[in-house]
Amino acid sequence: MGVSSGGGGGGRRRRGRKKAVMSEINITPMVDVMLVLLIIFMVAAPMMTAGVPIDLPTSSAAAMPNQADPVTVGVTPEGAVFIDETPVQEADLVAQLAALGVDGAEDRIFLRGDTSANYGAVMRVMGVLSAGGYSKIGLITQPDQ
Numbered sequence: 001m002g003v004s005s006g007g008g009g010g011g012r013r014r015r016g017r018k019k020a021v022m023s024e025i026n027i028t029p030m031v032d033v034m035l036v037l038l039i040i041f042m043v044a045a046p047m048m049t050a051g052v053p054i055d056l057p058t059s060s061a062a063a064m065p066n067q068a069d070p071v072t073v074g075v076t077p078e079g080a081v082f083i084d085e086t087p088v089q090e091a092d093l094v095a096q097l098a099a100l101g102v103d104g105a106e107d108r109i110f111l112r113g114d115t116s117a118n119y120g121a122v123m124r125v126m127g128v129l130s131a132g133g134y135s136k137i138g139l140i141t142q143p144d145q
Contacts, residue, residue: 071102072140073129074112079121090125094132108136 073093074082081090088096102109109129113122129137 070108070110071097071100072110072112073125075114075117075122075125077114077116077118079118081125090128093125093128094134097129097132097134102134106136107134108138109134110138110140112140 072084076082081088081093083093083096083100086096097109111122111126111129113119126137
């Protein structure tokens with residue numbers, strides 16, 4: 001008679017034993033989705049910003065969302081510069097805007113150029129504003145009828 005040392009079955013595994021729960025996350029599908037989204041945004045991003053947004057004197061474009069109290073700088077056909085309705089010298093434009101409390105980094109400035117105004121005069125005013133630290137400059141137009 002042989003005496004077995006273990007108790008029942010001599011080296012057999014238990015049949016009722018289940019597999020251990022896998023606690024790892026398969027990240028391959030997530031990486032695939034993220035790469036597809038990255039490619040979509042890389043292709044779509046240049047289409048969202050098409051250079052400098054410039055509106056010509058008549059346009060059928062939708063209106064841009066504006067701030068609560070926008071500041072408007074106007075250029076007449078003679079080249080005179082106005083802040084809202086107040087005439088101002090071109091050299092004093094940045095100082096007058098600063099006196100009104102307009103922040104160059106946050107506030108948008110709307111630039112109105114008359115249709116018959118000299119293009120160079122409008123661009124000169126835009127250059128003065130840009131040199132003064134005002135980066136959010138929008139050109140105002142009349143909507144198409």
